[in-house]
Amino acid sequence: MGRGDLLVVGPLPPPVTGQSVVTVRMKDIFAAEFGRTRIVNTAGYRGGSLRKILFKIRSHTTATILARRASGVYLSVNSGAGVALTLLVAMSTPRKVPLVLHYHSYRHIRNRWVRYLAWAAGKNARHILLSRSMAEIFRTVAGLGARTIVINNAPMVPSSLVTVPSNQESSIVVGHLSNLSQEKGLGVTLDLVESMRTIDPTVRAVVAGPATTTWARDRLEAAAHTLGSSLDYRGHIDDAGKLLFFRDITHFVFPTSYVNEAEPLVIYEALAAGRPTVATDVGSISEQLSYCENSRVISPDEDFVALATEYLFSIRDRVDCSVVVRRRYLDALARAESGIAEVVAFLKGLNGA
DSSP: OOTTOEEEEEOOSSSOOHHHHHHHHHHHHHHHHHSOEEEEESSOOOSOHHHHHHHHHHHHHHHHHHHTTOSEEEEEOOOGGGHHHHHHHHHHSOTTSOEEEEOOOHHHHHSTHHHHHHHHHOTTOEEEESSHHHHHHHHHHHOTTOEEEEOOSGGGSOGGGGGOOOOOOSSOEEEEESSOSTTTTHHHHHHHHHHHHTTOTTOEEEEESOOOSHHHHHHHHHHHHHHGGGEEEOOSOOHHHHHHHHHHOSEEEEOOOOTTOOOOHHHHHHHHTTOOEEEEOOTTHHHHTTTOTTOEEEOTTSOHHHHHHHHHHHTTTOTTHHHHHHHHHHHHHHHHHHHHHHHHHHHTTOSOO
8 A cells, every 4th residue: 555545444245235335335435536545345255154244344454454554544434342443543543644434333433442432533524324314323422523524325225316307106115125034125125015905906025135045035025925016026126126126116115124224325326216105213214314305204103004005005196296306305415425525624634623
């Protein structure tokens, strides 16, 4: 690594997670702005648990060495016990070097280690949070003096999604895309479709994402028996597959109960594609969908199936849905790009300490 290179430390795919996708996007942004960047992949080893741990320790040790020679450092913050490794890299970064830490989960900011991490990063470091409410919680835990920048996940989704045309289907086609699991809402989605079909038998479902657990595979098999050809399961899909997925659905649902949910990329994908969205009110999802007509959040304490059924039928005939929903995504994108510009200026030393 040459002296003066920007150092980017974080997980890259595989596996494909929200955090690894964001790291790739930030890496590309920095490469365009700085030219000379060095990447330390903290998630590159695929193997047993012990070997993964050893790989993480080795990669973070490399990062602690490189941080001392960098012109700036971007750290994607680990969750759980892994935050200790992030802390070591932060401590190894000289105080005169601009340091940015990016948080991707509420688990990150509710961990008692956050206060230590903020201390290790120093008072001039910048902390990226995904929403205003997330930033407020972070400052409460880390200390009100911590300097935060809010960058939502809108820029992290494929830009081609804004070209998806409106779906002129006369029938409702419910879509769900995730790493399919009970926590991410697969079961509730399928229950919703079955409920809606008791009212309108033309309702269909398109489900995509890997089904890596026995529970998910069994649930899909049972739904295929019940729904027959009305269920289209597409498995894992790439960016091209996402264009087809969102083209073929009329509405997107995300009834997640995942305890560490923050700001799901897939919701911004749905908004970029102009698809009205109904999701559970957890993490920062309510901010993602705030002021977004034709979309709704439902409290985890409420009956998602009943309320989503009623709402989706109530908006089925609105002709301007796609235009209005996509406009809200573009508003979010503009706000995020402003935050990214602030981070780039900080790493270049253009906006002071």
